[in-house]
Amino acid sequence: MRWSLCLGLPPKDMPMHDDGPSALQTGTTPILPITGKGLFVRRKGRDLLDVQDITIGGRGTTVLVGPNGAGKSLMLNILAGLKAPDRGTVLWNGVPPSRSRYCRFGMVLQSAVLLRRPALSNIEYALRAVGHDKVEARNRAHRALADAGMTKLASASARVLSGGERQRLALARALAVQPDVLFLDEPTSSLDPASVLAIERMVKAASDGGMRIVLIAHDLAQARRVSNEIMMMHNGRIIETAPTDRFFDAPKSAEAAAFIAGKILIS
Amino acid sequence: MMKAAIRTSMFRSVMAVAMTLCTVALAGDRHIIVQSTTSTQNSGLYDHILPIYEAAAGVQVRVVAVGTGQAIKNARNCDGDVLLVHAKSAEEAFVGQGYGKQRFDVMYNDFVIVGPRDDPAGIRGLSEATEALKAIASLSLPFASRADDSGTHQKEMQLWRDGGVDPIADSGTWYRETGSGMGATLNIAVAMNAYAMTDRATWISFGNKAEHSVLVEGDPDLFNQYGVILVSSEKCPNTRAEAGQHFINWLLGPDGQEAIAAYSLDGMQLFFPNARPNDPS
Amino acid sequence: MQDFAASFAEAFQLVFGLNSGLLEVVWLSLRVSLTAVAVAAVIGLPLGAFLAVSRFPGRAVIIVTLTAMMGLPPVVVGLVVYLMLSSAGALGPLQLLYTPTAMIIAQSILVLPIIASLARQTLEDLHVEYRDQLMLFGLGSLARLRTLLWEGRYSLLTALLAGFGRAIAEVGAVIIVGGNINHVTRVMTTTIALETSKGNLALALGLGIILVAIAFAVNALVFVSRAAAERYAHA
Ligand SMILES: Nc1ncnc2c1ncn2[C@@H]1O[C@H](COP(=O)(O)OP(=O)(O)OP(=O)(O)O)[C@@H](O)[C@H]1O
Ligand SMILES: [Mg+2]
Numbered sequence: 001m002r003w004s005l006c007l008g009l010p011p012k013d014m015p016m017h018d019d020g021p022s023a024l025q026t027g028t029t030p031i032l033p034i035t036g037k038g039l040f041v042r043r044k045g046r047d048l049l050d051v052q053d054i055t056i057g058g059r060g061t062t063v064l065v066g067p068n069g070a071g072k073s074l075m076l077n078i079l080a081g082l083k084a085p086d087r088g089t090v091l092w093n094g095v096p097p098s099r100s101r102y103c104r105f106g107m108v109l110q111s112a113v114l115l116r117r118p119a120l121s122n123i124e125y126a127l128r129a130v131g132h133d134k135v136e137a138r139n140r141a142h143r144a145l146a147d148a149g150m151t152k153l154a155s156a157s158a159r160v161l162s163g164g165e166r167q168r169l170a171l172a173r174a175l176a177v178q179p180d181v182l183f184l185d186e187p188t189s190s191l192d193p194a195s196v197l198a199i200e201r202m203v204k205a206a207s208d209g210g211m212r213i214v215l216i217a218h219d220l221a222q223a224r225r226v227s228n229e230i231m232m233m234h235n236g237r238i239i240e241t242a243p244t245d246r247f248f249d250a251p252k253s254a255e256a257a258a259f260i261a262g263k264i265l266i267s
Numbered sequence: 268m269m270k271a272a273i274r275t276s277m278f279r280s281v282m283a284v285a286m287t288l289c290t291v292a293l294a295g296d297r298h299i300i301v302q303s304t305t306s307t308q309n310s311g312l313y314d315h316i317l318p319i320y321e322a323a324a325g326v327q328v329r330v331v332a333v334g335t336g337q338a339i340k341n342a343r344n345c346d347g348d349v350l351l352v353h354a355k356s357a358e359e360a361f362v363g364q365g366y367g368k369q370r371f372d373v374m375y376n377d378f379v380i381v382g383p384r385d386d387p388a389g390i391r392g393l394s395e396a397t398e399a400l401k402a403i404a405s406l407s408l409p410f411a412s413r414a415d416d417s418g419t420h421q422k423e424m425q426l427w428r429d430g431g432v433d434p435i436a437d438s439g440t441w442y443r444e445t446g447s448g449m450g451a452t453l454n455i456a457v458a459m460n461a462y463a464m465t466d467r468a469t470w471i472s473f474g475n476k477a478e479h480s481v482l483v484e485g486d487p488d489l490f491n492q493y494g495v496i497l498v499s500s501e502k503c504p505n506t507r508a509e510a511g512q513h514f515i516n517w518l519l520g521p522d523g524q525e526a527i528a529a530y531s532l533d534g535m536q537l538f539f540p541n542a543r544p545n546d547p548s
Numbered sequence: 549m550q551d552f553a554a555s556f557a558e559a560f561q562l563v564f565g566l567n568s569g570l571l572e573v574v575w576l577s578l579r580v581s582l583t584a585v586a587v588a589a590v591i592g593l594p595l596g597a598f599l600a601v602s603r604f605p606g607r608a609v610i611i612v613t614l615t616a617m618m619g620l621p622p623v624v625v626g627l628v629v630y631l632m633l634s635s636a637g638a639l640g641p642l643q644l645l646y647t648p649t650a651m652i653i654a655q656s657i658l659v660l661p662i663i664a665s666l667a668r669q670t671l672e673d674l675h676v677e678y679r680d681q682l683m684l685f686g687l688g689s690l691a692r693l694r695t696l697l698w699e700g701r702y703s704l705l706t707a708l709l710a711g712f713g714r715a716i717a718e719v720g721a722v723i724i725v726g727g728n729i730n731h732v733t734r735v736m737t738t739t740i741a742l743e744t745s746k747g748n749l750a751l752a753l754g755l756g757i758i759l760v761a762i763a764f765a766v767n768a769l770v771f772v773s774r775a776a777a778e779r780y781a782h783a
Contacts, residue, residue, distance in 0.1 A: 082680045102686030113681035116699050129685040300646055300727075309746045314730070331646060331727035345635030346645050450745025457747075475747030505635055505643065 033057030106179035112170035308332035310468035336416030345503035409461035414444030558754030584655030596667025622720030666707035
């Protein structure tokens with residue numbers, strides 16, 4: 001499977017971070033590895049994020065765990081180029097994120113935003129945005145919807161779908177573009193067991209196809225099922241990064257051990 | 268997709284605007300603009316005579332009806348081809364300053380003083396308008412004035428001056444300056460049981476007379492002469508001088524004069540033609 | 549004083565007599581006000597969207613100014629447009645005074661601040677929700693604005709209707725720049741003013757009833773079609 005389909009975008013593409021000529025590199029270059037250096041965010045005297053060095057590269061699925069307010073969403077949003085840290089730099093394969101490169105980058109936000117149009121059109125929209133023509137976008141959207149098991153809902157209004165259907169549609173929309181990397185912010189929160197499994201299946205299939213996945217989860221059983229690497233955050237810092245089995249069998253840090261044991265971490 | 272939808276709707280709006288502009292440009296070909304007074308318009312005179320002229324000449328006559336003062340100002344701004352108003356001295360000043368070529372008498376009617384049926388000032392049947400006004404002032408009875416620099420208002424001020432009364436000093440008490448057109452002022456007079464001065468044509472066609480009636484009429488001082496002036500094409504190069512002159516010629520000629528004389532309401536003639544086309548004043 | 553019953557009788561007589569003069573006036577009212585709203589929308593919606601999503605020095609001043617201008621007196625707008633369009637004015641050579649176009653211009657100016665301000669508020673709220681997702685689509689700023697406008701279309705309709713309500717109901721501006729010329733620039737409101745000044749109060753009120761009915765009909769039409777559209781495919 002080809003994960004790196006990037007279509008010709010207008011050359012007058014506006015870089016989001018104007019860093020000179022390198023920022024003008026377009027979507028034809030890979031975006032992995034994604035690196036963050038010295039990422040720091042402080043609000044009202046509290047360090048929300050303090051991550052010296054993070055690299056997301058290679059293959060597989062990383063699950064990001066940690067208590068509420070640990071800074072998981074904040075870090076993913078910064079790595080995604082959606083928010084700017086107070087200090088620090090984010091590079092996608094050595095170049096700051098720019099608009100045209102989002103065709104290789106996918107993300108499902110913690111509260112997914114669906115457009116006011118039918119489910120199918122939502123996917124078509126994303127495909128058109130990265131440059132597919134109408135026919136191609138429609139075909140791919142149908143396929144993506146079928147892969148998500150939502151064919152019946154093609155013409156249903158996206159904004160009136162159930163929570164689980166919305167999550168699945170948001171995931172299908174992100175997958176349809178076939179990005180190199182996919183960030184998922186709690187994609188299965190508040191879903192019934194069947195929907196959780198459906199989403200996990202889609203994520204696994206994508207991962208097997210070569211897509212790099214980073215997923216935030218609170219369900220440790222789920223983390224075990226889908227990941228080959230666990231990254232744990234606490235108080236804005238990355239406490240531990242380890243292969244899944246190792247993390248659960250022999251956590252190195254006291255915080256990780258406490259977290260696995262279900263003990264509340266006092267910040 | 269949606270991009271196309273937005274583009275289409277924008278396109279439609281732009282088209283709508285363009286089409287409006289076009290229709291205006293086309294319709295703008297054969298017409299003249301006459302700056303005139305509310306009294307002539309409200310009386311229905313234009314509705315009677317203009318269709319006759321338009322059918323004969325094939326030129327549309329567009330009447331902007333405002334007070335005489337504003338009509339003259341608009342004409343000074345070159346926003347009209349013909350001026351048809353009733354304030355002789357102001358008209359002569361307009362011509363004197365070069366804004367108009369010549370002034371011609373067109374028609375006349377008269378002003379009347381109207382008031383409540385019980386007539387607390389006791390002016391009914393007086394032959395002199397100034398006496399009537401003095402009576403109203405001396406008893407401080409409500410009087411509604413247009414106070415809008417119209418021909419009617421200018422005439423009213425002249426009569427106050429002739430009677431040696433300065434009503435402006437009492438403005439806000441018995442003397443009410445409405446700052447409105449003739450009809451609006453009559454509405455106010457009726458509602459306040461006030462006296463008012465109006466041209467007869469407006470009064471006859473006025474639909475809200477209630478208990479009010481004409482109390483003073485027939486004084487030669489109440490004579491109301493209408494004049495017509497072609498706006499000077501030297502001051503205003505964009506005027507449609509030829510078409511404007513054609514309309515004026517028609518008004519002053521036998522056909523126009525006949526049309527004016529033929530207009531009546533409730534069996535009463537509203538305007539009396541008195542043009543002397545060869546004798547500008 | 550005539551009573552209200554007489555006005556309703558007049559209104560019914562006017563409507564069911566299918567008076568061609570009335571039709572002409574109603575049609576011109578609709579044409580002028582709807583075109584003015586369209587013009588104001590073409591400018592005001594993108595302006596509102598731009599103000600909603602961008603941050604620059606002076607933005608607050610523009611927003612406050614626009615909001616204050618929602619209350620512009622029609623007479624003042626009429627006067628300013630008159631002075632511009634008058635033969636003696638800057639745009640005199642266009643010969644637009646006393647035409648429906650002049651009325652459209654005046655009403656567009658009246659309506660623009662309403663549409664732009666309401667659109668800005670609506671879209672600013674919407675933008676909070678959509679910002680990240682639109683970035684993820686990799687859209688340029690123009691495409692993001694367009695999508696935001698389209699996503700807010702149902703709320704924005706209300707802004708357009710508010711503008712239409714102001715346009716169709718105002719008399720101060722159109723009577724100055726249109727001149728209330730019979731068969732050319734006479735609309736519902738100027739006819740009402742004229743009939744009032746002729747003392748035909750029942751007729752004037754009857755026309756007023758028709759004007760309200762038309763405004764009601766336009767709003768109802770939009771409401772129904774919006775509900776249908778929402779039910780049909782969107783939400
Ligand atoms: N703009 C902001 N201003 C102030 N505080 C903020 C801001 N954005 C986020 N925070 C705070 O930053 C902390 C980290 O937030 P974040 O959303 O990353 O947590 P999380 O790890 O994703 O938690 P959860 O599991 O509940 O989603 C929280 O305490 C949050 O209140
Ligand atoms: Mg979170």
